Amino acid sequence: MVSPITFWIVAGVTILAALAVVSLKNLIHSALWLVAAFVGVAATYLMLEAEFLAAVQVLVYAGAISILIVFGVMLTRRGDIRESNLFTRYRVSGGVISLGLLVVVVSSIMKSKWIISREIVPENNVGLLAQNLLGQYVIPFEVAAILLLVALVGAIIIAKEVRD
């Protein structure tokens, strides 16, 4: 089992990184802190014994998506980069709404009675995942692949501005 100290260190670092993402004024710094938050989430997956998901998280989020976001920042830069990530006029009201949602969600989590299973996680977790993904859940798997293909073709068409 994971010790509470490890969990709270990982959770604290991830939450601090996420806070830095939304509070820093420099968009590049926000993007770099986003990588830290993604790695923290990957560590959380490891603590939850989802090793394959942790690897996917590092590859897809910390690797690909963060680089894509940095590309987006670089290609759309305008004016002073130090003032590139400011708040709209919803700075206070958005914070109030987020805090309110947090209070509601946490109080309902505290009230819920979960039926915690005493079973142990199977040793060969990744193999089981593969059997599920290509067996029982093969249709969602293929649909997800088609979605990814369509989205990437669409992204290229939108970004390249095809002229007829």
Add this chain to the structure above:
Amino acid sequence: MVGLNEYLIFAAILFCIGLYGAVAKKNAVAVLMGIELMLNSVNINLIAFNRFLTPSEVTGQVFAIIVVVVAAAEVAVGLALILNIYRQRLTTDVNDLDWLKW
């Protein structure tokens, strides 16, 4: 011993930070970053439920993989839209993005 509630609260905090970023930021790329944080916290929830409620199955992890695919598709299309808007309007400020066609 870390239970299910701790993971759920952690994910809720992360979700609310992401929501705040998506609601209150001016730059469209920063809004996308907030959405990514929200999707990540949902994945933590799915995997935590999987781990604590049905550890012998991997249904939650299958869900989480589909969510990762959708998130990747979303960020690719979102950034392509932002790039296209930037080329035509020279801005990524969401306050200026208030038209339906141009």
